[in-house]
Every structure is written in C-alpha cells, then in structure tokens.
Amino acid sequence: MAARALSKSGRFDKVYKLVIGSRSASGVSKGSLPGPYPQTPEERAAAAKKYNLRLEDYQPYPDDGKGYGDYPMLPNRSQQERDPWYSWDHPDLRRNWGESMHWDFDMYTRNRVDTSPSPVDWSTMSKTLLGYLGFMLLMFGLGEVFPMYQPVMPKQYPYNDLYLERGGDPEKQPKPVKHYEI
Amino acid sequence: MYMTPMMLSSSLVLTLNILLYPLLTALDPTPKKPQWASTHVKTAVSTAFFISLIPLMMFLDQGTESIMINWHWMNTSTFDINISFKFDHYSLIFTPIALFVSWSILEFASWYMHSDPYMNRFFKYLLLFLVAMIVLVTANNMFQLFIGWEGVGIMSFLLIGWWYGRSDANTAALQAVLYNRVGDIGLILSMAWMATNMNSWEIQQIFFLSKDFNMTLPLLGLILAATGKSAQFGLHPWLPSAMEGPTPVSALLHSSTMVVAGIFLLIRLHPLMENNQLALTTCLCLGALTTLFTATCALTQNDIKKIVAFSTSSQLGLMMVTIGLNQPQLAFLHICTHAFFKAMLFLCSGSIIHSLNDEQDIRKMGGLHKLMPFTSSCLTIGSLALTGTPFLAGFFSKDAIIEALNTSHLNAWALALTLIATSFTAVYSFRVVFFVTMGTPRFLPLSPINENNPAVINPIKRLAWGSIIAGLIITSNFLPLKSPVMTMPFMLKLAALFVSIIGLLSAMELAAMTSKQFKTTPTLPLHNFSNMLGFFPSTIHRLMPKLNLTLGQLMATQLLDQSWLEKSGPKGIASMQIKMSTHASDPQQGMIKTYLTIFLLTSTLAILLMLL
Numbered sequence: 001m002a003a004r005a006l007s008k009s010g011r012f013d014k015v016y017k018l019v020i021g022s023r024s025a026s027g028v029s030k031g032s033l034p035g036p037y038p039q040t041p042e043e044r045a046a047a048a049k050k051y052n053l054r055l056e057d058y059q060p061y062p063d064d065g066k067g068y069g070d071y072p073m074l075p076n077r078s079q080q081e082r083d084p085w086y087s088w089d090h091p092d093l094r095r096n097w098g099e100s101m102h103w104d105f106d107m108y109t110r111n112r113v114d115t116s117p118s119p120v121d122w123s124t125m126s127k128t129l130l131g132y133l134g135f136m137l138l139m140f141g142l143g144e145v146f147p148m149y150q151p152v153m154p155k156q157y158p159y160n161d162l163y164l165e166r167g168g169d170p171e172k173q174p175k176p177v178k179h180y181e182i
Numbered sequence: 183m184y185m186t187p188m189m190l191s192s193s194l195v196l197t198l199n200i201l202l203y204p205l206l207t208a209l210d211p212t213p214k215k216p217q218w219a220s221t222h223v224k225t226a227v228s229t230a231f232f233i234s235l236i237p238l239m240m241f242l243d244q245g246t247e248s249i250m251i252n253w254h255w256m257n258t259s260t261f262d263i264n265i266s267f268k269f270d271h272y273s274l275i276f277t278p279i280a281l282f283v284s285w286s287i288l289e290f291a292s293w294y295m296h297s298d299p300y301m302n303r304f305f306k307y308l309l310l311f312l313v314a315m316i317v318l319v320t321a322n323n324m325f326q327l328f329i330g331w332e333g334v335g336i337m338s339f340l341l342i343g344w345w346y347g348r349s350d351a352n353t354a355a356l357q358a359v360l361y362n363r364v365g366d367i368g369l370i371l372s373m374a375w376m377a378t379n380m381n382s383w384e385i386q387q388i389f390f391l392s393k394d395f396n397m398t399l400p401l402l403g404l405i406l407a408a409t410g411k412s413a414q415f416g417l418h419p420w421l422p423s424a425m426e427g428p429t430p431v432s433a434l435l436h437s438s439t440m441v442v443a444g445i446f447l448l449i450r451l452h453p454l455m456e457n458n459q460l461a462l463t464t465c466l467c468l469g470a471l472t473t474l475f476t477a478t479c480a481l482t483q484n485d486i487k488k489i490v491a492f493s494t495s496s497q498l499g500l501m502m503v504t505i506g507l508n509q510p511q512l513a514f515l516h517i518c519t520h521a522f523f524k525a526m527l528f529l530c531s532g533s534i535i536h537s538l539n540d541e542q543d544i545r546k547m548g549g550l551h552k553l554m555p556f557t558s559s560c561l562t563i564g565s566l567a568l569t570g571t572p573f574l575a576g577f578f579s580k581d582a583i584i585e586a587l588n589t590s591h592l593n594a595w596a597l598a599l600t601l602i603a604t605s606f607t608a609v610y611s612f613r614v615v616f617f618v619t620m621g622t623p624r625f626l627p628l629s630p631i632n633e634n635n636p637a638v639i640n641p642i643k644r645l646a647w648g649s650i651i652a653g654l655i656i657t658s659n660f661l662p663l664k665s666p667v668m669t670m671p672f673m674l675k676l677a678a679l680f681v682s683i684i685g686l687l688s689a690m691e692l693a694a695m696t697s698k699q700f701k702t703t704p705t706l707p708l709h710n711f712s713n714m715l716g717f718f719p720s721t722i723h724r725l726m727p728k729l730n731l732t733l734g735q736l737m738a739t740q741l742l743d744q745s746w747l748e749k750s751g752p753k754g755i756a757s758m759q760i761k762m763s764t765h766a767s768d769p770q771q772g773m774i775k776t777y778l779t780i781f782l783l784t785s786t787l788a789i790l791l792m793l794l
Contacts, residue, residue: 066740092349107731111353118720120710125717128707132716140467143595 037063038070048072051100061103072100078108078115156180186246193236194269194320195250197277200230201313208306219305224288227312231281241274242659249322249386260381268322268385271663272449272514275656276319279518282648283438283525284312286641290529291430293637294536304344308434311337315439319446324373324383327447331369331411334440335362341435342427354423357723361420365410365444372403385450392454401461404451405468412444412498415472419719421495422479425487429532432487437494437528438521445501445513452510463593466506470596470603473499475716477606481613482712485542486531489614493568494524496603503600504583507590511663516579518656522648523567523575529642530561534618537631544617551619553631556639558619560646565611567649569682570604578653580604582666584678589667601681608685616693 031050037060038044047070048058061068082094089097093109107113118125156179159165204222208214215221240246251266288308295301311334318330335358343355376383380391408414413421424436435441448455448465455461473496480492497520504513534550534557535542551558563574570580584604587597633639673680714720748754 067743092347104732104735107728107735110349111356112731113724113728115724118714120714120717120720122721125714125721128711129717129721132711136471139595140471140593143593143598144463146594147591148594148597149589149591 034069034071036069043070052098053100068103071103074100074102076102076104076108076115078113079110080114081116186240186244187248190237190240190246190248190269191250193233194267194277197230197234197281198313198316200226200233201309201316205306205309205313208302214302216301219288219302220292223305223309224285224292227281227288227309228285231278231285234278234281237269238274238278241271247271247274251322261377263325263383264323265326266322266384267320269320271660272446273320275514275518275660276446277316279521279652280312280315280319280439283521283645284308284434286644287430287434287525287529289637290433290532290641291428293635294430294532295428304341304428304430307337307341307344308430311341311435311440315443318443322385324376324385324388327450328369328373331366331407331443331447334435334443335359335366335411338362338424338435338440341431342424344427344431348426351426354420354426357423358420361413361417362410364417365407368403368406368408368410369447370403372400372407375400375403388451389453397454397458398460401455401458402464404447404454405461405464408444408448408502409468410444411447412441412502413472413495414444414468414499414502415475416468418472418476418495419715419723422488422491422715423719425485425491429487429528429535432491433525433528433532436491437524441494441498442501442517442521445498445505445517448502448505449510449514449517452505455505456508462506462508464506465502466593466596469499469502469504469506470593470599471499472496472502473603474599474606475499477603477610478712479715480610481606482709483610484545486534486544486547486614486618487528487542489544489610490524490527490531493527493607493610494520496607497524497568499603500580500583500600503587503596506596507583507586507592509583509586509664512579512583512586515653515656516583519567519575519579519649519653522645522652523564526560526642526645526649527564527568529638529645530557530564533557533633533638533642534561537629538625539629541625544614546625547618547623548621548625549619549623550631553623554633556633557642558615560642561619562615563646563649565615569608569611569686570678571682572679573654575649575651575653578657581678585670585675586666588674588677589670601677604678605681605685605688608682609689612686612689612693616689621697 035047038047044058044060045055047060048055051058051072053072057072059073060070061073079094082088084094086094088094095101102108108115120128156177204218204226207222237246247268247270249266249268249270251264253265254262255265256263288305291304291308292301295304298304314330314333314337316330318327318334321327321330339355339359342358343351345351373383376388379395380388382388382391410417421436421441425432427435455465476492476495476499480489480496483489483492497516501513501516501520504510504516534547534554537554538547541547567574567576570576570584572581584600587600711717749757
C-alpha cells in the first residue's frame with residue numbers, strides 16, 4: 001500500500017515496480033507447490049519432475065481424503081541411516097540440495113527418531129526389556145510379601161508393655177505381658 | 183552481639199558474592215584476556231572454598247545452623263515468596279565439598295580446554311552452573327530450589343552440547359533436557375500441591391503442616407523429580423549420553439553435583455517421607471532396580487567415560503535405596519564421599535583421553551601404569567574407593583549403607599539386587615583398571631604421554647587426598663542423626679566386603695582369559711542386553727518420539743482440519759443427513775397394500791378397544 005501511495009506521485013514509479021517485483025520473486029513459484037492427487041500418467045510424470053524424483057521412484061500417498069495430494073511417499077528412513085562419509089551438500093543434515101523432503105522430515109532428523117538397523121531385532125528387544133521389567137516387578141512384589149528380617153516373636157516393651165504410655169488407667173493393676181525372657 | 187551467627191551468615195553471603203562477581207563482570211562487553219578463565223574464575227572458586235570453610239568450622243565447633251530470609255520477593259495477600267537461605271548440616275558440608283571439587287575441576291579444565299577458542303565462555307558456564315547448584319542446596323523455599331533446579335538443568339544442556347557442531351552432542355543435550363523436564367513435572371506438581379494445600383513454599387512451614395495431610399501425592403511428585411534429575415531407572419538414558427560433553431563437564435555436573443540434586447531434594451524434604459510407607463518403598467525398589475540395571479549395563483561398555491557414567495548412575499541408585507531406608511544422613515554422606523572419587527575418576531579419564539590423542543575406547547588403551555604412573559595410581563585409588571575398600575572414603579558411606587540394608591526390615595529382593603550391584607561395581611571397576619593400566623599398550627606410540635603439567639597433577643592429587651581421607655574426616659566429626667544398628671551377625675557385617683571380593687575375583691578370572699586364545703564363541707544374548715544398555719534406548723527412543731510426533735502431526739494437520747472444516751460443517755451435516763434419510767427410507771418398501779391393510783387392522787382394533 002505504501003508503494004501504491006508512493007507511485008501515485010509518479011516519480012516513484014520505479015520504486016513501485018521494484019517493490020512489486022521483489023514481492024513476487026519471494027516464495028515458491030506456482031508450479032512448484034504441491035498439488036492435487038495425480039490422476040493421469042502425464043500428471044504423474046509432471047509431479048515426479050516437480051519433486052526431483054524419477055518416475056519409477058515416485059509414489060504418491062493413497063487418495064483417501066487425508067489431504068496429502070501429490071506429495072511423494074518416501075520410504076520411512078531416518079537421516080541417521082544415510083552414509084556418514086558421503087559428501088552431502090548439507091553434511092549435518094545428510095541431504096543434498098533439491099532433494100525432496102520426507103513428509104515427516106522433522107521426525108527423521110538425526111536428533112530424533114532413528115530407524116537404523118539394530119543388532120538385535122525389534123521384537124526380541126521389546127520382549128526382553130518388558131520381560132525383564134515384568135520379572136523385576138514380580139520379584140519386588142514377592143519381596144514385599146516375604147520381607148527380610150522377619151521377627152520370630154512380637155516385640156516386648158518394658159514398663160509392663162508400655163501400659164501407662166499407651167493410655168492405661170494408672171489406678172488399675174496392668175496384666176503382665178511376656179513373650180520371651182532375656 | 184553474638185559473633186557466631188553474624189560470622190556464619192556473612193561468610194556464606196560472601197561466598198556467594200565471590201562466585202557471582204566474575205559472572206557480573208562478564209556482562210561487560212569488552213573482550214576478556216585469555217587468562218580470565220584461570221585468573222578470575224578459578225581464583226574466585228578457590229577463594230570461595232576457603233571462605234566457606236569458616237562456617238563449616240563454626241558448625242563443627244558449636245553446631246550453629248542458620249536460616250536467613252533476605253528479601254520479600256513476591257507477595258499476594260495470602261502467599262509469600264522470599265529469598266531465604268538455609269544453612270544447616272547438609273548445605274554447610276556440601277558447599278565446601280562442591281567448591282573444592284569445582285576448584286580442582288576448573289584447574290584441570292584450564293589444561294583440558296586450553297586449545298578451545300571459547301574457553302572463557304566455558305568457564306563462565308561452569309561458574310553459572312556452580313552458582314545455580316549452591317542456590318539449590320541452600321534454598322529454604324521451594325521456589326528458590328526450583329530456580330536452582332532449572333538453572334542446573336539449563337547449564338547441563340549448554341555444557342553437554344558444548345561442541346554443538348557434533349550432531350550426537352546435540353541429541354545428547356536434547357535428551358538431558360527432555361528427561362529432566364519429565365522429572366520437573368513431578369517437582370511442579372509437588373510445588374503446586376504445597377502451594378494450594380499448605381499455602382507456603384517455605385520448608386519449615388511445610389514440615390510443620392505435613393502432619394495434617396496425606397502427603398502421598400506430593401511425595402510421588404518429588405520422587406518423579408528425583409528420578410529425572412538423578413537418572414533413576416525409567417529416566418536414566420540421558421546420563422550416559424551426557425558423556426558427549428567435555429570431560430570437565432562430566433566430572434562436575436554428571437558425577438558430583440548436578441545428578442545428586444534429585445537425591446538432595448529428597449534428603450532435604452525427608453521429614454515428609456519418614457512416615458509414608460508407599461514413598462519409602464518406591465524409593466527403595468526404584469533405587470535397587472536402578473543400581474542393578476546400570477551396573478549390568480556398565481559391565482560390557484567399552485568407552486571409559488560411559489563406564490564411569492554408569493557407575494555414577496549405579497551409586498545414585500544406591501543413594502536412593504538409602505533414602506528408602508529412612509537414612510537421609512547416610513545418603514548425604516555417600517553424596518559427599520562419592521563426589522571426591524567420582525570426580526577424580528573422571529579427571530583421570532580425561533587425562534588419559536587427552537594423552538592418547540582423544541582415544542576413549544578402553545580396548546585401545548593399555549600399559550599406562552608405566553607411562554602415566556600417577557594418573558593410573560589415582561585411577562586405582564578412585565576405583566578402590568568406589569568399590570568400598572576398607573578405610574578409604576567410599577567405605578565409610580557404602581559399608582554403612584549396606585549394613586543398614588542388611589539389618590532393616592525391608593523388601594528382600596531390593597536387598598539382593600543391591601548386593602549383586604555391589605559385586606558388579608567391583609567387576610567393572612577392575613575391568614577399567616585392567617584394560618587401561620595393565621597389560622601392554624594397544625595404541626600407537628604417537629603422542630608424547632607425560633604428566634609434567636601441574637594443572638593436571640595438582641587437581642588429581644587434591645582429589646586423591648579427598649578420596650582417601652574424606653570419609654574418615656566426615657564420619658569422625660559429625661554424629662549420626664539416627665543411631666545405627668550396632669550388633670549384627672558376622673556374615674551380615676562382612677556382606678559388602680564379601681560380595682565385592684567375589685566380584686573382584688571373578689573379574690580377575692575373566693581378565694586372565696583375555697590373554698589366551700579361545701575358539702570364536704557366538705555372542706551371548708546377555709552380552710547384547712548389557713551392551714545395548716538393556717535395549718532401553720533402542721526401543722524407547724525410537725518408539726516414544728515416533729508416537730508422539732506422528733500423533734502431533736496427525737492432530738495438527740488432519741484431525742483439526744478435518745474436524746473443524748469438514749466434519750463439523752458441510753461434510754458432517756451431509757453425512758448425518760444421508761444416514762438419517764437412508765434409515766428413514768429403508769422401511770419404506772413401497773408395499774402400499776400391506777401398509778393400508780395394517781393401518782385398517784390397527785385402527786379397527788383401536789376403535790373396538792375404545793368402544794369396549
């Protein structure tokens with residue numbers, strides 16, 4: 001609006017054109033934004049070209065109303081799995097310029113979810129860990145039921161089993177309580 | 183005018199101010215000289231240490247403790263938040279120890295980090311951490327404690343990620359902050375409960391009012407906070423990952439001071455827990471599980487810093503067990519002695535790593551007792567103190583804890599786990615000493631290994647003295663607040679020593695096998711369990727973020743958009759209408775004659791009934 005106001009005076013026509021031009025040069029051009037699901041093979045080829053993928057590699061998300069459009073469904077592999085020794089354009093991200101980004105790229109960065117293969121497979125790992133935890137909880141439960149140092153007899157207090165301290169009547173004679181003799 | 187309280191309070195305030203002075207001067211935009219770190223920061227910490235000995239001596243002599251309320255910070259009509267310091271038995275002993283250890287570590291760091299271009303910033307961060315830790319330890323209200331708590335958490339993040347160009351260091355720093363945050367949920371829960379139910383965050387008032395309430399919920403919150411900060415099982419993976427930071431950081435934060443903050447919180451608020459059996463049992467079982475689990479993980483690690491980190495975690499589990507036994511003073515004693523020998527173990531590791539040109543794998547070390555005699559002997563002293571060798575520092579705390587365990591009425595499985603973990607301690611300590619110092623060198627003789635620099639030797643020497651005599655000094659001068667059990671069967675008394683010797687002998691037997699050639703044996707599943715840290719990081723760090731992030735993504739993009747733009751508007755109304763119309767039109771089969779007949783029949787029946 002400021003540019004339009006300036007341009008009304010006539011002398012600032014060039015400024016207006018510069019500002020308008022620089023506004024339109026920012027951001028992505030219309031052809032490179034994601035679009036609707038590709039129905040025809042030509043649309044598929046155009047979409048693959050748009051995303052810098054080969055036609056064989058390009059696989060869009062299924063069209064079930066979830067809103068993915070023609071965005072490619074890249075394999076769910078973390079950045080950590082990529083070759084650390086290859087000379088990437090962005091070595092910290094292990095990504096080249098212009099490569100199409102995964103839908104969940106923020107989840108698959110090197111600081112987050114890692115899908116690299118583990119020496120032990122997932123089911124063994126989770127079963128072992130859960131089994132270990134379950135075993136520990138079970139044994140803790142058993143340990144509560146059978147604690148260490150179980151007294152063999154009830155505790156015997158002095159002063160007639162603490163008769164007065166427990167609120168006994170000072171006038172009455174207390175009953176003697178003896179569990180064991182020292 | 184009584185001299186003692188005035189001297190006590192003024193020397194403690196002076197200590198804090200001496201520590202704050204370099205930080206405030208660092209706000210000055212003029213660039214500092216490269217020696218600023220050594221001349222200003224290290225001198226400040228050593229001066230603060232010597233000054234903090236004055237209140238300690240006064241406490242020893244006369245038993246003075248003090249509570250200072252300095253400033254009414256924020257007040258509503260019913261709730262006050264003040265700046266208040268509590269200088270009691272715990273903080274008066276911990277402050278000089280923390281300052282002594284920090285002094286040694288800062289001197290070591292001036293050698294370790296001397297080639298780092300931002301050494302001044304590094305020292306500034308360490309000093310800021312130290313100030314936050316002392317604020318935490320001397321806090322008399324929950325708010326100030328929380329300030330210190332968060333302060334140490336943030337400084338831990340900044341220092342673990344010191345070499346931020348390394349992606350693994352960033353991941354480790356993120357892990358530390360996220361796990362600590364989960365623990366902070368517990369602390370904030372407790373603080374909120376206390377604010378709403380007791381209307382105060384001052385510790386004295388909380389103790390006084392706690393007799394009227396059922397304190398289970400805030401206590402569980404505090405235990406969660408301690409689980410996060412002190413790396414108990416469930417929130418423990420950040421501690422071994424924190425070894426991505428420089429060795430002075432590991433020595434200061436992740437062995438002596440920051441990780442004990444959680445245990446210290448429980449010690450400080452112990453009177454709330456004394457009578458709550460659920461909280462005590464939780465501490466006991468959690469601590470026992472932690473100590474065994476992390477000791478198991480330490481058995482097969484190959485990175486020297488990771489082994490020491492797991493041993494720290496195991497000792498923290500032991501401290502948690504002690505709290506579960508209703509013995510906060512023994513836990514505090516173990517914190518103090520542990521600080522000395524653990525910091526020394528880290529400094530020795532740092533010295534070894536630097537001398538071997540940044541080699542951290544113990545399979546590539548060896549024969550260092552001839553090349554670095556002082557460092558390897560101090561490593562041995564530290565390991566012996568860690569295992570509880572009689573009459574070194576660790577003995578006084580660890581043996582007392584195991585004796586208290588053996589003579590208490592407690593969960594038998596917790597006792598068993600702790601004893602097994604004690605023997606594992608001997609095993610992995612011997613493994614470290616064997617691989618690092620004994621045998622023949624397994625590295626290339628490229629770097630000139632020497633111990634000529636006093637900046638390395640003097641700190642380790644000081645901490646070695648501490649590891650030997652600190653236990654004796656502390657136990658001789660401070661009476662136990664709870665009387666220990668004096669009589670017990672002979673086997674129970676010797677149990678700790680016995681299991682440690684068993685562990686040591688089995689470790690020596692296994693180590694003797696390393697020089698003989700065996701047939702290649704297949705990898706055992708137990709080795710996998712131990713080496714992959716119990717599969718905990720490999721499963722949880724892949725599952726939980728994936729679930730949470732995908733859920734977040736789906737909620738943000740699909741659930742919200744679909745619900746509010748589609749289902750609650752056009753598409754929702756349309757689908758409801760279609761459903762209703764199909765349900766309504768299904769019965770309409772178009773059988774007019776049947777409908778008319780039924781209508782006739784029912785109307786005739788109704789008229790007949792009315793007439794009758």
